[in-house]
Every structure is written in structure tokens, then in C-alpha cells.
Amino acid sequence: MGTRDILMDSRWETSYAAKRRIQLLLNGDLGLHLYRQHQPEFFAFVVYGTDNLAHKFWKYYRPRDFGISEEEAAPFADALTGYYREADRILGEFLELLPQDTTVAVVSDHGFGSAEEAREATVDLETKPRMEPLVRLAGIQDQVSVSSVATRGYVTPFGDARASTTLTKYFLGFLDGVRSPDNDLPVFFGRPIANGMIEVSVRHDAPPLGLLSTPAGPVELTELVEIEERAGSHSPEGILLLRGPGVRANHTVPEMHLEDLCPTLLHLAGIPFADDMDGRVLLDCLLPESLPFRRAVSSYDHLLPRRDHDFAEEDPEMLESQLRQLGYLR
Numbered sequence: 001m002g003t004r005d006i007l008m009d010s011r012w013e014t015s016y017a018a019k020r021r022i023q024l025l026l027n028g029d030l031g032l033h034l035y036r037q038h039q040p041e042f043f044a045f046v047v048y049g050t051d052n053l054a055h056k057f058w059k060y061y062r063p064r065d066f067g068i069s070e071e072e073a074a075p076f077a078d079a080l081t082g083y084y085r086e087a088d089r090i091l092g093e094f095l096e097l098l099p100q101d102t103t104v105a106v107v108s109d110h111g112f113g114s115a116e117e118a119r120e121a122t123v124d125l126e127t128k129p130r131m132e133p134l135v136r137l138a139g140i141q142d143q144v145s146v147s148s149v150a151t152r153g154y155v156t157p158f159g160d161a162r163a164s165t166t167l168t169k170y171f172l173g174f175l176d177g178v179r180s181p182d183n184d185l186p187v188f189f190g191r192p193i194a195n196g197m198i199e200v201s202v203r204h205d206a207p208p209l210g211l212l213s214t215p216a217g218p219v220e221l222t223e224l225v226e227i228e229e230r231a232g233s234h235s236p237e238g239i240l241l242l243r244g245p246g247v248r249a250n251h252t253v254p255e256m257h258l259e260d261l262c263p264t265l266l267h268l269a270g271i272p273f274a275d276d277m278d279g280r281v282l283l284d285c286l287l288p289e290s291l292p293f294r295r296a297v298s299s300y301d302h303l304l305p306r307r308d309h310d311f312a313e314e315d316p317e318m319l320e321s322q323l324r325q326l327g328y329l330r
């Protein structure tokens with residue numbers, strides 16, 4: 001499709017796929033430029049569109065799993081694989097730049113499957129707050145601007161810091177009052193973030209449909225929450241590809257877990273792992289003679305920036321269910 005055809009095509013898939021591709025090309029150029037300029041000891045390049053596109057386009061990649069005809073899938077059948085090819089081409093450009101003795105790891109934090117294939121690890125519905133109706137209902141539409149990124153909404157109050165603090169307090173209270181009559185739980189999760197902004201997301205345990213009670217009276221959930229069916233879901237099997245002087249060639253890792261990545265990558269970088277890490281160094285894929293084994297340190301926690309969100313304070317059951325929904329736990 002040419003640029004003009006893309007701009008004229010009214011299907012959301014066309015512009016969605018085009019935007020993700022443009023984002024990848026820009027990020028690739030920028031990443032390559034930064035690497036050339038600084039040649040750091042450690043460098044990470046994150047490709048996020050594989051996830052975004054898989055959520056939306058998996059049904060065109062595996063049309064049979066969704067009862068879609070090949071014909072119907074044809075216009076977008078290549079969107080996901082084409083994106084992977086582009087990401088692979090960028091990886092190739094990086095590999096050409098890197099010194100011979102560089103360790104390269106290609107990793108993913110999860111895999112993908114058709115919703116049924118991904119078994120329990122399914123996220124069938126994607127929910128996002130409808131920001132304009134939400135601030136209108138709260139009666140603050142003239143005092144804020146709103147925006148959305150992926151499944152999160154953002155509110156930026158106008159005015160000075162004091163007015164914005166008052167408004168933030170009011171709006172968070174309002175959000176807390178938007179509840180499902182079924183279980184009386186808040187539907188939204190709101191929190192102040194940097195620059196006086198408020199971030200809003202839909203709680204994972206929010207009911208998919210129904211009438212909500214709000215401080216401004218009952219409102220249908222779909223008026224405040226956009227619900228989109230997902231065409232593909234995270235599965236717990238991700239990928240790990242390793243190359244480098246300390247890596248055993250042509251070796252398949254028999255079994256590993258996501259938690260093993262961090263200690264293994266630290267070890268390959270010549271940095272000790274920490275005793276309080278859940279994973280282990282994947283020794284069987286490394287060449288022992290090329291890497292001296294380092295004693296673990298007790299913890300790196302003191303190096304972490306202070307988090308404004310402490311997971312330890314969250315309800316462990318809810319946290320577990322969220323991680324399961326995201327495909328990180330079975």
C-alpha cells in the first residue's frame with residue numbers, strides 16, 4: 001500500500017499497522033544513532049509493537065482459530081510477520097555495528113497465542129477509560145485536558161499548583177466513587193504521576209458490563225469504559241536467543257524461567273547476581289572456562305530508585321490474578 005492509500009483507507013487496522021511500523025523505523029534509526037554515538041558497555045533496544053500488533057492482528061495471522069476466512073484475513077495477514085521482519089532487519093543493522101566479542105541477547109517477557117491456545121493466560125478483553133465522558137461526568141471538563149496512551153488515560157489540570165492539588169484530590173475521590181453495584185468495588189484506578197498529571201486505568205477485576213453507581217448518578221459502564229475484544233493473548237512461553245564469547249553454540253536451553261534472565265545476563269556482563277533474586281544463572285548454556293564465576297552479592301535493592309508504587313502493599317491475590325492475566329504466571 002502506498003502512503004496515499006494508507007491515508008485514504010478508513011479501516012482502523014491500516015492506520016494502526018502503519019503507525020506501529022513508523023514508530024519502529026524511527027526507534028530503529030534513533031537506537032542505531034545512539035549506539036554509534038556512545039558505544040556504551042550495555043545497550044538495550046526495546047521493540048514493543050510485536051506485542052501491540054499481536055494483540056490486534058493475531059486473528060489475521062491465524063484466521064482459522066477465529067473462524068475468519070483467508071480472504072477476509074488477506075489484507076492484514078502479513079502485518080504481524082512483516083513487523084517481525086522489519087525488527088529483524090534492524091537487529092541485523094545492530095549486529096553489523098557491534099564488536100565481535102559482544103554478547104547479544106534477544107529476549108521476550110512472554111509469548112503469544114490464539115486466546116484458546118494460550119489457555120488460562122488469556123486476556124480476552126482490553127479495557128480503557130473513556131476520558132472525555134469521565135471528566136464531563138465529574139464536572140471538571142473545563143479545568144483539565146485529557147489524553148490516552150494504550151489502555152491508560154491521563155488528566156492534566158490547568159492552573160497553578162494549589163488549584164491542581166485540590167482538583168486532583170477531588171477527581172481521585174470521584175473516581176473512587178464510581179463503583180460496580182455487584183461488588184461495590186471501584187471500577188477505576190487513579191493515581192497522581194509526574195508533572196501534576198493523573199493516570200487512570202480500569203481495574204482488572206472490574207465487571208465487563210452493567211450499570212455503575214457514580215457520585216453523579218447511575219451510568220452504563222460502556223459510557224465510561226471502552227471495551228475491545230483482543231484477538232491474541234500472552235502465553236507464558238517467550239524466547240531467549242544468546243550469542244557471544246561466553247555462550248555455548250548450538251545449544252538449546254532445556255528449561256528456564258523468566259526470572260533466570262536477569263542473573264544470566266548479569267553473569268554474562270561480568271556482574272555478580274544477587275542472592276535475593278528468584279532466578280538462577282543458566283549455566284548449561286554458558287562456556288564455564290570463558291567466564292569466572294562470581295560470588296553473589298546479597299541484594300541490589302538499595303540501588304533501586306524509590307518506587308511510588310509498592311507492590312508489597314497490594315492485595316497478593318489480586319496481584320497474582322493480574323500477573324496471571326498478563327501471562328506471566330500459569
Ligand SMILES: [Zn+2]
Pocket residue numbers: 051052055234
Ligand atoms: Zn501485551
